[in-house]
Amino acid sequence: MIIILAIVGTLLAPLSILAVQPDEVLSNPVLEQRARAISSNLRCLVCQNQSIDESDAPLARDLRLIVRERLVSGDTDSEVYDFVVARYGEFVLLNPVFAGHTIFLWVATPVILIASLIMLGIFAVRSRNARTASPDLSADEARILEQLRNG
Template identity: 60%
Template sequence: MRALLAIVMLVLLSVPALAVRPDEMLADPTLEARARAISTELRCLVCQNQSIDESDADLARDLRVLVRERLVAGDTDDQVRAFLVARYGEYVLLNPVVAPHTILLWVAAPVVLLIGGIVVWIGARRKRHAEPEPALTEEQKRALDELK
């Protein structure tokens, strides 16, 4: 039973590695390592938040091949990323860049969280300092008993 579980775990862990096909791999291990590192940072444009390194989509395969072609041509890692951003836009990057046009993306979540925390703190403080509701008067108690 444990052997079967171990085999299943190994197969599940190797699924992302199956996305890169042997015919895509470069003969030079250094270039291949660079290509894999770049591929993990690039978003598959047809998948949901998956890198091109782990995606089986045809477009992801084309992008992996393109990355390898650019590396073989002598481009640096930054040049390959810049080429793909120029071609597909910044959406191709899994981690967006910090720039003036993306500052809202980086600042919005902490600001919303801070505002929400302040609202909860103010609400809790008001509730704690609120006056307790007055007890029923004798007349109200009799009226309530009559309704029963």
């Protein structure tokens, strides 16, 4: 039983580990919760595949501190996002905004998936037809083929 608990704890531990240091945590739990929600949606510009909430990079720490400073100064969540985007660009957002200039990001994946499935279907049909079609053989070719079959 202890081994099972140890295995489960080991598997679940990475889910709860965040890079937020104790000295970064705000004393107001409501502001801290907002800060965590915002920082989980901002990309670490060093790691690029992690949020700033998960990253140990110094720049991620700086961004976490900026988020908390802005919240303490009274900014709304959208004002914090606007500030960070104005400073670092839209790349800092883990989920891109749905706008005219990002429509390709939202539409390309389903279009490519559908096109790939159509091409795969066409290839499968052609491949099946090529295997089932019997070529027209001349009399000499048919005789040679029969000799090869009979050994």
